[in-house]
Amino acid sequence: MSTWNVAYESLNELSDYEDNALGLFALGLNFGLDDLASIGADAITDGSDDKKLDMVFINTEERYAVISQCYFCCSDKPCAPSNKASDLNTGVGWLLQRDINDVPERIKSAAINLRNAIKDGFIEKIYLWYVHNLPESHYVEDELVTVQQTATTILYKEFPDSKITVTHKEVGTKTLQDWYEACETPILIDRDIEFTIKGGYEIEGNGWESYSTAIQLRELASLYRKDKTRIFSANIRDYLGSRKSDSNINNGIKTTAESDSNNFWVYNNGLTILTHSYEVQSRKIKLKGISIVNGAQTTGAVGSLKKLPDSKALVQARIIAVTDSSSLNLVDNIIRYNNSQNKVEAADFRSTDKVQRRLKDEFSHIPDAEYEGGRRGSSSDIIRRKPNLLGSYTVGQALAAFHGEPITAYNKKAGIWINNKTYDKLFNDDTKAAHIVCCYSLVKAIEGRKKNLQNKLSLTRDEEELLKFLRQRGAIFLTTYAISYSLESILDRSIPNLFRISFGSQCSPNKAKEYWGTILDKLLPFVEHLNPAIENGLKNTKTIEQAVRMFNSLVKSTYAYNADIFSAFKEKIVAP
Numbered sequence: 001m002s003t004w005n006v007a008y009e010s011l012n013e014l015s016d017y018e019d020n021a022l023g024l025f026a027l028g029l030n031f032g033l034d035d036l037a038s039i040g041a042d043a044i045t046d047g048s049d050d051k052k053l054d055m056v057f058i059n060t061e062e063r064y065a066v067i068s069q070c071y072f073c074c075s076d077k078p079c080a081p082s083n084k085a086s087d088l089n090t091g092v093g094w095l096l097q098r099d100i101n102d103v104p105e106r107i108k109s110a111a112i113n114l115r116n117a118i119k120d121g122f123i124e125k126i127y128l129w130y131v132h133n134l135p136e137s138h139y140v141e142d143e144l145v146t147v148q149q150t151a152t153t154i155l156y157k158e159f160p161d162s163k164i165t166v167t168h169k170e171v172g173t174k175t176l177q178d179w180y181e182a183c184e185t186p187i188l189i190d191r192d193i194e195f196t197i198k199g200g201y202e203i204e205g206n207g208w209e210s211y212s213t214a215i216q217l218r219e220l221a222s223l224y225r226k227d228k229t230r231i232f233s234a235n236i237r238d239y240l241g242s243r244k245s246d247s248n249i250n251n252g253i254k255t256t257a258e259s260d261s262n263n264f265w266v267y268n269n270g271l272t273i274l275t276h277s278y279e280v281q282s283r284k285i286k287l288k289g290i291s292i293v294n295g296a297q298t299t300g301a302v303g304s305l306k307k308l309p310d311s312k313a314l315v316q317a318r319i320i321a322v323t324d325s326s327s328l329n330l331v332d333n334i335i336r337y338n339n340s341q342n343k344v345e346a347a348d349f350r351s352t353d354k355v356q357r358r359l360k361d362e363f364s365h366i367p368d369a370e371y372e373g374g375r376r377g378s379s380s381d382i383i384r385r386k387p388n389l390l391g392s393y394t395v396g397q398a399l400a401a402f403h404g405e406p407i408t409a410y411n412k413k414a415g416i417w418i419n420n421k422t423y424d425k426l427f428n429d430d431t432k433a434a435h436i437v438c439c440y441s442l443v444k445a446i447e448g449r450k451k452n453l454q455n456k457l458s459l460t461r462d463e464e465e466l467l468k469f470l471r472q473r474g475a476i477f478l479t480t481y482a483i484s485y486s487l488e489s490i491l492d493r494s495i496p497n498l499f500r501i502s503f504g505s506q507c508s509p510n511k512a513k514e515y516w517g518t519i520l521d522k523l524l525p526f527v528e529h530l531n532p533a534i535e536n537g538l539k540n541t542k543t544i545e546q547a548v549r550m551f552n553s554l555v556k557s558t559y560a561y562n563a564d565i566f567s568a569f570k571e572k573i574v575a576p
Helices: 004-009 014-033 036-044 082-096 104-119 140-160 173-184 218-234 251-258 261-267 294-302 328-338 353-363 390-401 404-411 422-428 433-455 461-470 476-484 487-491 509-533 541-557 559-572
Strands: 057-060 064-071 125-132 164-169 189-205 208-216 271-275 275-282 286-296 314-322
Touching: 004 014, 004 173, 014 036, 014 064, 014 125, 014 433, 014 461, 036 057, 036 433, 036 476, 057 104, 057 208, 064 294, 082 125, 082 140, 082 173, 082 559, 125 140, 140 164, 164 173, 189 218, 189 275, 208 218, 208 275, 208 328, 218 286, 218 294, 218 476, 251 294, 261 275, 271 328, 275 314, 286 314, 294 476, 314 328, 353 433, 390 404, 390 422, 390 433, 390 476, 404 476, 404 541, 422 433, 433 461, 433 476, 433 509, 461 476, 461 509, 476 487, 476 559, 487 541, 487 559, 509 541, 541 559
Parallel strands: 064 125, 125 164, 271 314
Antiparallel strands: 057 064, 189 208, 189 286, 208 314, 271 286, 275 286
């Protein structure tokens, strides 16, 4: 079997992030995120004043955040240094508790956005990760337990009304390999598993067969005790743990299993189990391999009980075997639609509509570009990577920002695909593949400027100010909007329909990025005037419009000095 190392080393687009690329890789494997390079441009915080934080990823739509320390070792060692795990204590304190005016600029935007998201109720889970390429150890585990306790204490003090689950995880070679293998096959546990059952019934479909029954809760708990989170290989979020709170669902499951076990069946939604095959034998069902697709919270909760549940305690189980081994999409969809935390991937709603089908066809004629017609990527795309792929979510974000909705671009990347009004505004008969390339490449060009500044050993005062701005969460999308708003000034003519702007149907994304690069150096010095729109988080439309108009006025006032460069850029634009 291949190893995670092979997939990781092939991700050339993450090379600029050095050690932290491993954190992005882990993020992609676990959460099925596409376009990791763009995520990294926003989430990576590593630097001299990062306060021991390497990555802060905030997803308000799925209501979680990942706070990570990353470490890559070039030599063989028995385990990763535990002090780097304990460093997360420092990072969590600065991120969640210190006076915001004292927080260094490198992580200030992350702190503002995370605190705002918590206050607004947009964060339900915080994952604390120590990601490295060495074997996992109990030394690191001990330190991470302390970090988790620190974070929980801070949240209770600073955000008493929040109900946030905090978990910790050492993501070393074993975990990376498990996650990687789960991308190749969702069923990591491949041995025979046997459950005692109470009758049941079978249903067959096109490429699958299923058996619905009741299994003993104690047998499920025993399985968890033996295999832990490996039995959730198809459920990316695993078991979140439990808090001693009546309102917490996991604690409720444990209480029911302990004190009202006879009624567990009627109180619980049950499990969905993926297996290679199954065989029913009287009062037994034998499974070849197992992965719990839905029901991780139930399984983890009862498995963590001090005593095994009573033998009379039953839980509903729907067992599914995919009989068509070639149907990767079927397996992916079973996992996707049965995961209670991720029932429907937003972009998949649109992947079969006529606009997306047309766009996919148009992209087939554009050099070095691939588009999957709205389909959002999954964890498996990390290992079956397509170097020229324009990720659906990033495409939606680029279109939203270019067409005047940077708040949507930054905060609602899934909502772009769900909300009919937003979707129809961005994906309509006027939306062409060439225009998408134009918008997408502008985002990538701005990201590229940020990376270049981050990699420079010495910065001028102006470069420092520019980098300070670009480090703010949402700055790339705000800048994209400011530039698109100023296009009439840059091109020195009216633009009746912004969707007509492109570099032509034969322009590759990389070439388009080069074209944008020719004018960026003349435009980026003006971004300091966008600060009022973003310094406290990208959220106020009125402030954004004021800032963007100021940006445009400066572009107009300097047109004479940049006429030659703007004129050369104008020659590249195709706008029928």
